[in-house]
Amino acid sequence: MINVLFMLTFIVGLALTLWAQWRVRGNFDRWSRVAARSGLTGAEVARRILDANGLHHVPVQMVPGRLSDHYDPIAPAVRLSESVYHSHSIAAISVAAHECGHALQHKEAYGALVLRHRMVPLLNITSGAAPFLLFAGVAFRMAGLLLLGLVFFSTVVLFHLVTLPVEFNASARAKKIMAQQGFISGAEEERGVRRVLGTAAFTYVAGALVALMELLKYVVLLFFQTNNDD
Structure with missing residues (x-):
């Protein structure tokens, strides 16, 4: 029963993760071949959005890697991959606007973002310890260790869940700003932005679902373990 549960969650989790990654890459590649009518690059779009909102001190920097784009709140800085920084494509300006x-x-100290940042120090501890506690709890049939591992792993799941509104809100802001400032025009370009940002957001949904499945798996194991001990 336990072996089947482990195998099932592994297969479903892997399939969901790979499917999400495939969709992201597919949509990004598709819309990377479509140039925006505005003629702006990802870097230019990012700079205009930041300046229009009084964030002149936030630089737009190029970083190596593919789909390595991110916002660094500590620097702070918007960092774009080379394929986004220099590109005039719908995919590039969508990603830049999202960051x-x-x-x-x-x-604006958006609540979910603030909470996610505050969770990072705790997550650095719990995410590293949780796998060892869960493994030890299952291997040595120690319900106490398994329960502690579940508590630690719950913070990882919570982090995934808190990330969802952060990412969805960033995409919603990006789509609104791009339309308002004329970075995109026409139904086709709007559809491209929705596809690029929608599939990117789905990777976070997939990550949260996989984490929830893992948590549920260990809850079931704890239930069986405590019942068998009785």
């Missing part, structure tokens, strides 16, 4: 959405959240 600027996080910068705007930071400026």
